[in-house]
Structure formats: C-alpha cells, structure tokens
Amino acid sequence: MAESDVLLRGLEITRRWGGLLALNKVSLDLQRGTVHAVIGTNGAGKSTLINILSGEIPPSSGQVELLGQDVTSWSQPRRARAGLGRSYQRNTIYPSFTVLENCRLAAQAMVQKPWIWWSDAQRCSASMDSARASASRAGLDNLLDREAGLLSHGQKRQLEIAMCLATKPQVLLLDEPLAGMGAEETERMLTLLAELKASHAILLVEHDMDAVFRIADCITVMVNGAVIACGTPDFVRNSPEVRVAYLGEH
Amino acid sequence: MKTSKVLFVAAAFVLLALWPLMAGQYGVDLVTKIMVFVIFALSLELLVGSTGLVCFGQAAFFGIGAYATVLLTPQDGAPSLLWLLPACVLAAALYALLVGALSLRTKGVYFIMVTLAFAQMAYYVVHDTPLGGGTDGIYLMAKPVLGTLLDLDKPQAFYGFTLACLVGVFGFLTLLLRSRFGRALAGIRVNEQRMRATGFSTYPYKLAAFVISGGIAGLAGFLFAVKDGFVNPELISWHLSGEVLIMIILGGLGHLRGALIGAFAFALLQEFFKSEAIFGEFAKHWHLGLGLSIIASVALLPRGLVGVPEQVITRLRGRSGRVRDDSVVEVPHG
Numbered sequence: 078m079a080e081s082d083v084l085l086r087g088l089e090i091t092r093r094w095g096g097l098l099a100l101n102k103v104s105l106d107l108q109r110g111t112v113h114a115v116i117g118t119n120g121a122g123k124s125t126l127i128n129i130l131s132g133e134i135p136p137s138s139g140q141v142e143l144l145g146q147d148v149t150s151w152s153q154p155r156r157a158r159a160g161l162g163r164s165y166q167r168n169t170i171y172p173s174f175t176v177l178e179n180c181r182l183a184a185q186a187m188v189q190k191p192w193i194w195w196s197d198a199q200r201c202s203a204s205m206d207s208a209r210a211s212a213s214r215a216g217l218d219n220l221l222d223r224e225a226g227l228l229s230h231g232q233k234r235q236l237e238i239a240m241c242l243a244t245k246p247q248v249l250l251l252d253e254p255l256a257g258m259g260a261e262e263t264e265r266m267l268t269l270l271a272e273l274k275a276s277h278a279i280l281l282v283e284h285d286m287d288a289v290f291r292i293a294d295c296i297t298v299m300v301n302g303a304v305i306a307c308g309t310p311d312f313v314r315n316s317p318e319v320r321v322a323y324l325g326e327h
Numbered sequence: 328m329k330t331s332k333v334l335f336v337a338a339a340f341v342l343l344a345l346w347p348l349m350a351g352q353y354g355v356d357l358v359t360k361i362m363v364f365v366i367f368a369l370s371l372e373l374l375v376g377s378t379g380l381v382c383f384g385q386a387a388f389f390g391i392g393a394y395a396t397v398l399l400t401p402q403d404g405a406p407s408l409l410w411l412l413p414a415c416v417l418a419a420a421l422y423a424l425l426v427g428a429l430s431l432r433t434k435g436v437y438f439i440m441v442t443l444a445f446a447q448m449a450y451y452v453v454h455d456t457p458l459g460g461g462t463d464g465i466y467l468m469a470k471p472v473l474g475t476l477l478d479l480d481k482p483q484a485f486y487g488f489t490l491a492c493l494v495g496v497f498g499f500l501t502l503l504l505r506s507r508f509g510r511a512l513a514g515i516r517v518n519e520q521r522m523r524a525t526g527f528s529t530y531p532y533k534l535a536a537f538v539i540s541g542g543i544a545g546l547a548g549f550l551f552a553v554k555d556g557f558v559n560p561e562l563i564s565w566h567l568s569g570e571v572l573i574m575i576i577l578g579g580l581g582h583l584r585g586a587l588i589g590a591f592a593f594a595l596l597q598e599f600f601k602s603e604a605i606f607g608e609f610a611k612h613w614h615l616g617l618g619l620s621i622i623a624s625v626a627l628l629p630r631g632l633v634g635v636p637e638q639v640i641t642r643l644r645g646r647s648g649r650v651r652d653d654s655v656v657e658v659p660h661g
Contacts, residue, residue, distance in 0.1 A: 131524060157526035169521040171514060182514050186526030191508035191535070198510040244526055 082109045083145075084278040085130065085161070085248045090139035092125055092302075099125045101303040102139070107248060107278035112270060114281045114289045117299035118323075123282045124166065126299075127250050130280070131163045132156040144247065158186065162246030164237045166253045172226030176217055179225050179236055180208035184243035207243050215239035215269060231262030238269065249273065250280045255288055267292055290314070298322070336497070336584055343490055347483055355486055361594045362489045363550045366496050368574045368586035370543035375572070376580040377504055378536045379516030383439045383568050384426065384446030388419040388541040390563030392548025394453055395419070397467045397558050405469040408477065415549040416542045422449070423541020427534045446568055454560040464559025467552060479553050489550055496543055500583055503539075512536055577624055579631025588632045596620055 085107040092100040100122045107113050115123050128134045130141055132153035141149050148156055157163075171179050184204040199205070212221060215235045220228065225236060234254055241249060254270070255263050263285065270292055273279065283289050289296065289310075296313045298306040306316045313319055343362065347355050367389055374380045395418040400406050430441040453459025470480045479485045503509050514522045515529050522529050552558050561567065570593070578589020600606065600616035628634060 133520075133524070152528065153523045154526050154528040157524060163524050165521070165524075169518050169524075171517045171521075173517070174513075178510075182510055183525045185507055185510065186522075189507065189511070189527065191506075191511060191532065194503045194506045194508055196507075197505045198507045199505075201507060204507075240525070 082278075083107065084109055084143070085280070086142040087126070087130055088140040088142070090126065090129055090136045090141070092122075092129060092134070093137045099302050100129070100136070101301075103299070103302070103304055105280075105297055105304070105307070107280055109247070109278045110275060111294040112274050112279045112281050112292050113295045113297065114283060114293035115297045115299060116283065116286070116289055120301075121299040122302040123299060124252060125302075127163065127252050127280070127282060131161060131250055154186075157244060157246075160245075160247040161250070162241040162244055162248065163250040164241050164252055164254060166256060168233045168237060170225045170228075170233055170236050170240065172224070174225055175221065176212060176223050176225055176228070176236060176239075177208055177221040180212045180239050180243045181205055183240040184208045184211070186244050204243075207245060211239045211242035212236075214242055214273075216265065231258050231265070234258060234262070234266065235269075238266075242273075246277070248278045248280070250282075252282050253284060254281070255283055255285045263288060332584065336587070339584075339587060340490075340494055340497075343493075347486055352482065355482055357594070357598065359482070359486050359489050359554055360551075361591055362493050363547050363554060364571070364574065364594060365587050365590040366489075366493055366550065367544055367547035368571055368578070368590045369496055369500060369583060370540045370547065371571050372575050372580070372583060372586040373500060373503075373536055373540045373543070375575060376582065376585065377509065377516065378512045378533060379519075380431075380533060380537070381439050381572075382442045382537075382540070383565070383572065384442035384444075385540075385544055385571055386563050386565065386567035387426070387446035387449040388423055388544035389548040389551070389567065389571075390453070390558075390560075391422050391449060392416065392419040392545030393552035393558045393562050394459065394548075395545070396471075396549045396552035397465050398458070400468050400471070402468055405472045408471040408473045408479070411471045412546070412549055416545045419545020419548065420538050420542035423538045423544075424534070427537030427541070431530060431533050431537065443565060443568070446563060446565060450560055450563040450565075453563060459560065462560060464557060467556040467558075470553055470556065485554060489554075492546060492550060496546070497583060497587070500543075504583070508532070508535070573621060577621065577631060579628075579633030582631075582633045585631055585633045592632055 083106045087103060087105050089102040089104055090100055091102055103126060105113065115126065117123055129136045132151060136149070140147060143156060143159055143161055148159070171182065174182065181204050184207040185198065185201065188201060188203045212218065215238045217232065217235055217239055220232065225233070228236060238254065255266055258266065267288060270279065281289070281293065293310055295308065296310055297304055298313060298319050300322045305318045305322055306313050343358065346358055350358070370388070371382065371385045374382045392415045395415040396411065399411060399414055426442060426445040430438055430445065433441050454462060459465070472478050477484055477488065479488060511522065511527055511532050514527070515532060519529050548562065551562065574589040574593045575586050576589070577592055578585035578587065596617055597613065600613035601610055603610040628638065630638070
C-alpha cells in the first residue's frame with residue numbers, strides 16, 4: 078500500500094507513570110482502507126495508546142503523525158478537528174439529549190461559530206445535515222427523536238460511532254465498540270465497521286477475539302506496554318511469541 | 328410542556344409589569360429588589376445550571392458592579408446612564424475574566440474554593456482600604472439619568488427600568504442557551520472530556536460563559552447600588568454568594584425560570600419569617616425559619632420548585648398505578 082495512505086502514525090511512543098513503563102517504544106501505522114486491531118491482556122497499555130494517539134494525554138517520548146503532519150504537541154480538540162475521531166470504552170453519550178442532538182452537537186465541532194448567539198443551534202443546517210447523515214450511517218434513522226438515555230446498550234454503542242462520524246474524521250480510534258453487545262448487535266456493528274473501513278483508517282481495541290480475527294487486516298499484540306507481534310491475522314495466530322504470551326504455551 | 332413554560336414566563340412578566348398599579352410603595356420597592364436578585368441569580372444560573380461550573384464567588388461581580396457605580400459617579404451632577412451602566416458591567420466582566428482565566432484551570436471543589444478566594448480578595452479590598460469606605464460603605468452622590476427621558480430617582484421609573492433589564496437579560500440568555508454556544512455549554516456540563524474529543528476547545532467556552540455571567544452580575548450590582556443609593560462590603564461577602572446559590576437551587580437548576588422562581592421564593596420566605604405581624608417576638612430569629620424551610624425544600628424537592636408540577640403528576644400517576652396493582656393482587660383473594 079502506498080505511503081500516502083498512512084493516515085496516522087505512532088513512532089516509538091513511550092509513556093511512564095512514575096516508575097511504571099505503561100508503553101515502551103510502541104510504533105504503528107494506520108492505513109486508509111484497513112482495520113488495525115490492537116489486542117492484549119488488561120493493563121497491556123491499549124487504552125493508554127489510544128489516549129496518547131488522540132491527544133488526551135501526552136507521551137513521555139515519541140511522536141504522533143496525523144496525515145503526514147507531526148501533531149505530538151497538538152491539543153486533543155485540534156487533532157479532532159483535523160480528522161481524528163475516537164470513541165470511548167464507556168458510553169459517553171449525552172443521555173438527556175435526543176439521538177439527533179447528540180450527533181448534531183458532535184457535528185457542530187466542525188462549524189462552531191459560538192459568536193452567533195441569537196440563532197437557534199437547530200437552524201445550523203451544516204451540523205444538522207452531517208448529524209442526520211452520520212446517524213443514518215450508524216443505523217439510527219428511526220430513533221432520531223429518542224432520548225439517548227432510553228436507547229438499548231447496543232444502540233448506545235451505535236450512537237457512539239455516529240457521534241464519532243459526525244465530525245467527518247478520516248481516522249477512527251475505537252475503544253471496545255463491541256463491549257457488552259449481544260450476538261446480533263455485534264454482527265450489525267461488524268458490518269458497519271466493514272463499510273466504514275473503505276473510507277477510513279480504523280484502530281480497533283477489542284477483547285472479542287472472534288470479531289478481531291474476522292475483521293482486522295492487521296493485528297498488533299501488546300504485552301506489558303510493548304509490541305510483541307504485528308502482522309496479518311494468520312501471522313499473529315501462528316506466532317510463537319503470541320502463543321506463549323496469550324495462551325501460556327511453551 | 329414547552330408551551331406551558333413560555334406561558335408561565337410570559338404571565339410572570341405581565342404580572343410584574345402590572346404590579347406597580349396594584350401595589351403600594353412598599354410592594355413596589357420589595358419587588359424591585361427581588362427583580363435585581365433575579366438578574367443576579369440568572370447570572371449564576373448560566374454558570375452552575377447551564378455549564379456545570381459551581382462558582383462560589385458570584386457576589387464579587389455583583390459587588391464590583393455596585394461599587395463601580397458609586398465610585399464612577401462624579402461629585403457634581405447626575406451621570407448619564409449611557410456610559411455609567413456599560414462601565415459598571417465592563418468592570419465586573421473584567422474581574423470575571425481575571426478570575427475565570429485562573430480558576431477555570433482547576434476543577435470540582437478546587438474551582439469552588441478558588442472562586443471563593445477571589446471574592447474574598449475583592450471583599451477585603453473594599454473593606455479595608457480608603458477606596459471602599461471601609462465597613463460603613465459609601466453613598467451614591469447622584470442617581471444616573473438618561474437625558475430628560477428617564478430619571479432613576481423616581482421609584483416607578485426605576486421599577487420599569489429594572490423590569491426592562493430583567494426581560495432583556497432573560498431574553499438574551501434564552502437565545503444564548505439555544506444557540507450553538509449554549510449547546511456547547513450544555514455538552515460541557517454533561518461530559519467535558521467527550522466535548523474535547525469531538526473537537527471543542529472547552530476552556531475558551533467556559534471562560535466566555537464566566538465573563539458573560541460576571542457582566543450580568545455586574546448589571547445586577549449596578550441596579551442594586553442605584554436602588555439603595557448606597558453600597559457596603561456586605562455586597563461582596565460570601566454570604567451573598569451563598570444566598571444566590573441557594574436561590575437557584577431552590578428554584579431548580581438547569582432552567583432559567585428556576586432562577587426567577589427561586590429568587591422570588593427566597594425573598595418572600597425571608598419576608599415571611601421576618602414579619603412581626605405573623606411571628607411576633609420570634610421574628611428576630613427569622614434565620615432559623617428560613618434555614619429549616621430551605622432544608623425541607625431541598626429534601627422534598629430534588630429538582631427545585633420548577634420540578635413541582637412534574638413531581639405532582641408523577642405522584643398522581645404512581646398512585647393510580649399502585650391502585651391497579653392492588654386490584655390485580657386482590658382478585659385471587661376475592
């Protein structure tokens with residue numbers, strides 16, 4: 078794949094929490110048209126990695142590049158506006174708003190203009206349009222007026238993705254989008270991810286191994302803050318290091 | 328529900344407009360004072376109820392507006408409203424810019440304490456320096472005028488002017504909270520982290536809300552100073568910051584009309600417990616009655632007075648629901 082299709086790149090990212098080395102020189106590339114899964118046991122540093130890539134916390138050393146630009150010193154909001162979307166492991170929707178308003182508020186990030194204080198936010202057609210489009214993309218067409226807090230768990234996860242899409246990002250960092258989902262909901266989400274893959278670069282942190290091996294084009298395996306293997310699902314499945322670390326085989 | 332809110336607010340303003348025709352001097356004076364507090368409460372509602380920033384130093388902006396009114400009024404002749412009012416609002420807003428810029432770097436209980444500390448600083452500036460006239464405060468030399476059009480020395484004219492300010496502030500905040508700016512503040516209240524991840528730099532938003540809030544509190548302070556023709560350090564004390572916080576909690580957080588209802592309820596409760604006609608000797612212990620009734624209202628009305636109709640409806644539905652359940656249970660026994 079061409080170099081220009083690398084949308085997000087982490088270079089030797091290291092993060093220390095006091096004496097604890099949470100991430101040790103982790104490098105990875107996210108390419109357009111691929112799902113790059115990051116797997117590993119609890120405490121392997123997956124969430125820390127997402128937090129650093131998205132700009133929520135700074136790395137102790139290392140570099141983050143977004144669309145070929147060094148964004149290591151950029152704030153999280155600035156990275157988000159430049160095309161980096163993320164979802165959270167826990168639901169972070171706004172429960173008292175409607176589904177549409179959740180998406181609209183997210184879309185508003187791209188057309189903020191807070192000085193237009195006299196005009197109703199609902200009349201901002203740019204954010205309304207992308208809100209409807211993203212909700213539709215995530216399969217929430219029929220629930221636009223539903224209060225978000227009343228959605229089922231799976232629908233809330235869909236809404237998370239819709240809110241992510243509303244800012245029209247090029248890179249998606251998804252932290253356990255399948256957590257707590259039933260079989261049917263999982264299927265629907267995987268179909269959605271497969272569709273989104275064509276136009277986005279997706280980083281997927283997920284514990285559901287069946288899903289990961291089905292959908293990922295590339296898998297990075299982390300143990301104790303370090304990458305122990307990175308490659309295609311077949312490569313990872315057959316890697317002796319992964320078998321030792323994951324399955325306890327010797 | 329939407330229409331009923333609009334009707335409530337419209338009816339309240341019509342009633343306020345008609346009040347001087349019905350009430351005597353005392354009544355007009357009392358409601359003028361309460362309307363000033365409504366404006367003050369609205370300023371805090373923007374921070375606490377709409378943005379989720381619990382500011383415990385709101386009296387600083389109120390007091391600075393009031394002190395600016397007195398200090399900027401020249402010794403000779405009445406100043407024009409046209410420059411004095413904006414100057415007082417600006418003074419309060421500037422202090423809010425300073426306080427906000429520093430305090431918004433902290434969160435939660437630290438934010439509360441830092442805003443309190445800044446208010447106490449302002450308090451001691453007027454309390455202990457020649458500038459503020461010390462504990463006794465200072466008198467206003469002359470009340471501002473607007474040419475020959477408006478003389479705020481006349482109680483009726485001042486009442487009208489205060490009501491106009493209140494309607495203006497209420498309308499402004501209603502629009503503001505519906506706008507993109509207001510929706511972003513609502514998002515920050517619910518989940519600031521998510522707002523940042525979506526692409527909102529939340530700090531400038533919060534700072535802007537803080538400055539607007541300070542300016543509105545300054546307007547209330549201006550009105551208070553002109554009404555009484557007198558200011559003292561009590562206007563900046565933390566007691567007042569606490570009182571205005573109680574007003575909006577009593578009324579119901581998250582609703583502009585909560586500030587309106589809360590300020591009226593608080594002031595009227597105060598009048599009630601202070602009344603010697605009702606309580607006789609006991610009236611001098613009015614703090615006790617007021618305190619107990621506030622404790623009771625917080626315990627019984629978790630969503631404030633604004634939530635009462637909804638609470639009553641839920642209670643009624645709940646009761647009818649239980650009746651149905653009982654009948655189901657009783658069938659097998661029968």
